[in-house]
Amino acid sequence: MILRNHLQLGLPRRVVVYYLFFCLAALCWLAVGVVRVTQSVISSRGENAVLSRIGQAAAASEVDYVRHCAENFGDHISRLTADGRLAYCAIVSEEGQFLAHTSEDLVGKGAVPQRGTPMRWGNVEGVGFTDKRGRPMREYRVALKAKGQPIGTLHAGALEPGMWGTVRQSANLAPLAILAPLILIGTGAVVLSRQARPLALLEAELRRVSQLPIDKPTDPNPQKTHTAAALGWNRVVEDLQRARSTSGSEDAGAKLASLSQSNQSSADNIIWQQLPDGIATADPSGKIIRANCAMAALLGSGGDAASLEDANILHSLPVHDAQTDQSGLESLSDPAHLQRPVVCELSVGAAQTLRVARQPLRQQGGELQGHLWTVRDVTQQKLAEQMRDQFIDAATHELRTPLANIKAYAETLASMDEPDLESQKEFCNTINSEATRLARFVDDLLSISSMEAGSLSLDRQNVDTKRLLDEVVEKVRPLTRSKSLEFDVQLPAKMPELNLDKDKIIAMLVNLLGNAVKYTPSGGRVGLKVKVADKLLQIDVDDTGVGIPADDVAKVFDKFFRGNDPRVLEETGTGLGLSLAREVVRLHGGDIHVTSEIDKGSTFSVMLPIREG
Amino acid sequence: MAGMKRVLVAEDNAALARVVQFNLKKHGYDATVAENGLIAWQIATSEQFDAIITDQQMPEMTGVELCRKLREMPNYATIPVMMLTAKGLELELPQLREELNISATFSKPFSPTAVVQTLEQLLAV
Numbered sequence: 023m024i025l026r027n028h029l030q031l032g033l034p035r036r037v038v039v040y041y042l043f044f045c046l047a048a049l050c051w052l053a054v055g056v057v058r059v060t061q062s063v064i065s066s067r068g069e070n071a072v073l074s075r076i077g078q079a080a081a082a083s084e085v086d087y088v089r090h091c092a093e094n095f096g097d098h099i100s101r102l103t104a105d106g107r108l109a110y111c112a113i114v115s116e117e118g119q120f121l122a123h124t125s126e127d128l129v130g131k132g133a134v135p136q137r138g139t140p141m142r143w144g145n146v147e148g149v150g151f152t153d154k155r156g157r158p159m160r161e162y163r164v165a166l167k168a169k170g171q172p173i174g175t176l177h178a179g180a181l182e183p184g185m186w187g188t189v190r191q192s193a194n195l196a197p198l199a200i201l202a203p204l205i206l207i208g209t210g211a212v213v214l215s216r217q218a219r220p221l222a223l224l225e226a227e228l229r230r231v232s233q234l235p236i237d238k239p240t241d242p243n244p245q246k247t248h249t250a251a252a253l254g255w256n257r258v259v260e261d262l263q264r265a266r267s268t269s270g271s272e273d274a275g276a277k278l279a280s281l282s283q284s285n286q287s288s289a290d291n292i293i294w295q296q297l298p299d300g301i302a303t304a305d306p307s308g309k310i311i312r313a314n315c316a317m318a319a320l321l322g323s324g325g326d327a328a329s330l331e332d333a334n335i336l337h338s339l340p341v342h343d344a345q346t347d348q349s350g351l352e353s354l355s356d357p358a359h360l361q362r363p364v365v366c367e368l369s370v371g372a373a374q375t376l377r378v379a380r381q382p383l384r385q386q387g388g389e390l391q392g393h394l395w396t397v398r399d400v401t402q403q404k405l406a407e408q409m410r411d412q413f414i415d416a417a418t419h420e421l422r423t424p425l426a427n428i429k430a431y432a433e434t435l436a437s438m439d440e441p442d443l444e445s446q447k448e449f450c451n452t453i454n455s456e457a458t459r460l461a462r463f464v465d466d467l468l469s470i471s472s473m474e475a476g477s478l479s480l481d482r483q484n485v486d487t488k489r490l491l492d493e494v495v496e497k498v499r500p501l502t503r504s505k506s507l508e509f510d511v512q513l514p515a516k517m518p519e520l521n522l523d524k525d526k527i528i529a530m531l532v533n534l535l536g537n538a539v540k541y542t543p544s545g546g547r548v549g550l551k552v553k554v555a556d557k558l559l560q561i562d563v564d565d566t567g568v569g570i571p572a573d574d575v576a577k578v579f580d581k582f583f584r585g586n587d588p589r590v591l592e593e594t595g596t597g598l599g600l601s602l603a604r605e606v607v608r609l610h611g612g613d614i615h616v617t618s619e620i621d622k623g624s625t626f627s628v629m630l631p632i633r634e635g
Numbered sequence: 636m637a638g639m640k641r642v643l644v645a646e647d648n649a650a651l652a653r654v655v656q657f658n659l660k661k662h663g664y665d666a667t668v669a670e671n672g673l674i675a676w677q678i679a680t681s682e683q684f685d686a687i688i689t690d691q692q693m694p695e696m697t698g699v700e701l702c703r704k705l706r707e708m709p710n711y712a713t714i715p716v717m718m719l720t721a722k723g724l725e726l727e728l729p730q731l732r733e734e735l736n737i738s739a740t741f742s743k744p745f746s747p748t749a750v751v752q753t754l755e756q757l758l759a760v
Contacts, residue, residue, distance in 0.1 A: 419692070422721040423648060426743030430654040434747055445657075452650050588671065588694040 045210075049203045056199050065182070068107065072162065073143055076103060080176045083113060087168045095122035096129075102178060109159065109179040113166070116174055118335065133177075136161050150182070158182040193595050206499040220249040227255070285438065291382050295327070302396035303383065306360055308336045320376065320397045335395055340370050354380060361390060375404045412492040416582035416597060420463050424456040432457075468600040470581060473605045480523040480609055487517040487559070491552065494528055498535040502548055505539055517554060518632050522610050525629075531605045534563040534626050535598070540593045540621070542567035557632050564625035572619040578616060579604045603628075636677060639665040640758055641682070644717065645675035645689035645701060655688065658747040662755070665750075672696025676704055683710060686754055691720040702735040715757040717750065 079102050086094045099111040099122050112123040114133045123129050136159075138151030147163045153207045164176045223245060231242050244259045245252035252316030304310045313321075313330040321330065321338045330338065331488065334357055353359050353366060364380045381394045435441070435449045472478040497509055502509040531550075538548045546566040553560045567590045570578055577583045582597035584590060607614045618624035642664045646652035652668045659666035667684070669675035673695040679687070687705065691698035698718050705711040715738040730739070739753050 418723045422743040423651075426721070426745065427648065427650045427654070427746035430651060430747045434654050434658055437748055449654075451663065452654075586694070 026416065042460075045207045049207075052203055053152060053199060056195075059193070067182070069143075072107060072178065073146055076146065076162050076164055076176065078180050079111075080166055083176060084166050084168055084173070085165065087173055096126070098122075099124055107180065109153075109181050110177075111179070112177045114177060115473070116172055121174060186504045215251070220245060220252045224251055224255050300395075302335060302395045302397075303334050303391045303392055304395055308334045308393075310335050310338075311392065317395075317397060320399060331468070339376075339397075341366060348580075354378065360393075374399065374401045378399065386500055406449070410501050411577075413582060417467065420582075420597075421460070424460040424463070429454040463598075469602055470598055473602070478605060478609065480526065482521050482523055485520050485527075487520050487525050487552075488513065489583045490520075490524060490528060491517075491531075493529045493563075494535065495550065496533050497528075498539065498548075498550075501536065501539045505542070506548040507539060507542055510547055510551075512549070512551045514552060514554055517552065517561070520559065520630065520632060521631065523606075526606045527610070530606045530628075531561065531563070533599045533603055534628070538563055538565035538567060538624070538626075541565065541590060546623075554632075559630045561628040561630070561631055563628075564626055566623040569620040569622055570616065570624055571620055575616060575618055579614075639663060640685040641665045641667070642688060642754065643667050643669060643675060643679055645669045645672055645687070645698065647690060647693045651690075651719075655747055655750065659733065659754075660750050662751050664733075664754070672698060672701040676701055679705060679711065680708070683713070685757060686715045686717070687711075688717045688719065688750065688754070691718055699731070699735065702737065706735060709721045715739075715754070716743065717753065717757075719745065719750075721727040745747050 040434075077100050081239045082098050083095060086098065095113050099113065102108055102111045102306050103124050112128070112133065114120045115121050118133055120128050120131055120133050129359045136149050136151050136527055138149040141148040141150060141160070143162075145164070149161050149163075151161065153159045158181055160180050162178045162180070162214065166173045166176055180320055209274055227243060227245070242255075242259050242262065244256040291579055295314050297314055300314065300320040301314035302310050302317045310333050312326045315327050318327045318330050320340075321335075322340050336351075339351070351366070351368065353364055361382055364378075366378055368376045368378060375400045377400045379396045379398075381396075383391045383394055385391045431449045432449075432452045435446065435453075438445070469478065491511075491513055495509075499509060529601060535548060535550065542548055542565045546601045547564075549562070549564045551562040551564070553562075568587055570585060571587070574583075574585050578585075579600050580597075581601045583595045583601075604614050607630065614626060616626050636690075640663075642659055644652055644655050644659070644666055646655065646668065647670055649670070652670075655666050656666040667678060667682075669678050671693045675687075675689065676696060682716055687702075689698040689701055689704070693739055696704075698720070702718075705716070713736070716735070718737050718740045719742075720740060721743045731737075738757050
């Protein structure tokens with residue numbers, strides 16, 4: 023029990039073992055001490071007795087020597103040894119002969135003096151020695167005198183009380199000597215156990231409480247013992263019970279439950295905060311209860327959702343522009359519209375459009391609790407719509423113009439009463455060229471459509487670059503000749519073989535050169551230069567044409583973009599060629615850019631990576 | 636040629652201008668072609684025409700701008716103006732047509748015969 027409690031308290035087993043070893047060592051030490059004390063007590067008591075009796079025997083022997091001429095020496099000796107305390111007794115004459123001895127066969131024989139440690143007790147001399155059997159002995163010697171004359175010496179040998187002798191002698195004390203320390207250890211253990219037990223119980227109780235799930239709290243049990251720790255614990259338990267009974271246990275449970283729920287909903291919270299649309303809940307007056315980061319960013323609070331709380335969402339909407347369509351705002355602030363969903367679009371400044379949606383939130387009884395607001399930045403969507411409208415306008419125009427010509431010419435041709443051959447031929451040629459233009463536009467449109475769908479694919483093959491460029495030059499040269507332009511072709515002597523879609527690259531280069539020819543006045547110059555750099559083939563198409571205004575340089579690759587310059591507009595064009603050219607170059611892993619100066623000319627540079635087939 | 640009605644055709648698409656001019660001439664009109672609105676306005680200020688046929692979408696000056704400028708001049712305040720358009724959208728707006736007093740609009744592709752017939756009706760009034 024004590025060991026278990028100690029272990030429960032967390033004391034290491036080794037400490038307990040050390041304690042027990044310490045107890046055992048103390049016990050042994052105590053036992054040895056007890057034996058020593060007993061031994062010396064016994065020894066000194068026996069010695070005194072021996073000494074007094076030897077004194078008596080000596081006196082009796084001296085009297086006997088005077089009165090009876092030493093007749094009764096043997097009786098004295100016998101009397102001395104009668105109780106067994108002395109091992110032997112003898113009277114030795116001055117000449118060194120045994121006059122009497124407890125072993126009678128030694129009487130008359132010469133005595134051999136014992137050697138050892140000399141000792142003295144008053145008039146008694148002695149020597150400590152070890153006898154032939156190895157036992158520690160003491161020999162007491164008393165000189166005998168008669169009428170002032172020494173007559174001999176009385177010798178008495180006594181066995182010294184040894185360790186084992188003492189133990190044997192004190193055997194009757196053994197039960198007490200062993201039991202007393204055991205009782206002491208036992209008492210110590212009981213006391214320790216009584217001190218440790220409440221702590222161990224307290225510890226076990228704390229562990230039990232800590233392992234309970236947080237949403238199912240139970241009362242901790244009060245301790246039954248009366249130690250200080252237990253009393254303190256019981257006070258805590260009482261306080262807890264009192265607190266719970268006043269606040270209502272259900273309420274506390276609900277609080278704990280909501281705590282744990284808020285833990286669970288932290289994932290929902292992350293989703294809420296990460297949504298790209300601005301989301302907020304607000305009370306019916308528009309006071310924000312909760313908002314996410316996107317809402318804060320859209321309302322211009324720098325992404326700090328907390329700063330929005332308690333602000334009025336209607337006042338937070340960024341409506342700086344006087345051009346803003348106020349009807350949306352009006353429908354949002356109109357109290358008559360509070361009960362139904364409202365969606366409106368607000369322009370912020372000139373560039374941004376926000377779509378604001380407000381959805382009523384109702385309690386179970388149908389009472390309006392507040393609104394869920396979502397704000398979405400639809401600027402990109404608006405731009406895309408604008409682009410689409412622009413595309414449709416441009417496409418319609420591009421389709422209608424040749425169609426109008428074809429129809430007008432065909433009808434005029436049909437209505438001619440007396441057609442002259444020349445007009446007829448001219449009209450038919452016009453119809454033909456307009457139909458070709460229409461067909462080319464439809465082709466471009468299809469290519470653009472595949473490009474948009476990502477299905478514009480390349481049919482790559484290894485191509486001799488020299489031959490490819492020759493083919494391009496061959497196609498362009500008649501155009502330059504008809505417009506009396508100088509066509510300056512500079513090709514390096516050695517060009518690497520390229521892996522590319524031959525038809526598309528040729529069409530792209532012819533288109534670039536065709537543009538150069540188209541927008542360069544007669545007598546100008548059109549150039550085609552090829553440079554081979556490290557892993558890159560650069561094809562420059564330059565001209566001395568009308569040039570592109572700086573504002574338009576970035577837009578020339580946009581679909582349907584055409585400059586406002588009348589010199590550009592008088593030429594036919596769909597605004598698709600450069601857009602397609604860039605797409606083709608990019609599909610090959612290259613890029614195209616343009617530098618231009620108005621009235622000086624333009625240079626389109628095509629970079630194609632040199633890829634080994 | 637003294638009795639011939641003079642018509643100014645403002646059209647940037649040369650082929651279309653050519654065929655309109657051809658049809659007008661065939662029906663006995665004296666047709667003058669201008670390549671864009673600005674040129675048309677310059678010609679109109681130096682000569683007098685009985686009717687104007689103009690494209691809407693033109694460089695330099697659009698058909699609507701040309702109309703507005705012509706209507707400010709007393710000698711062009713009431714003559715018939717016909718408009719050709721590839722889009723037709725803006726001129727569907729009735730108030731614009733009313734403001735500029737545009738007699739008729741034709742959206743491309745249109746029939747040249749119908750244009751000439753409408754012109755004949757307008758000039759006969």
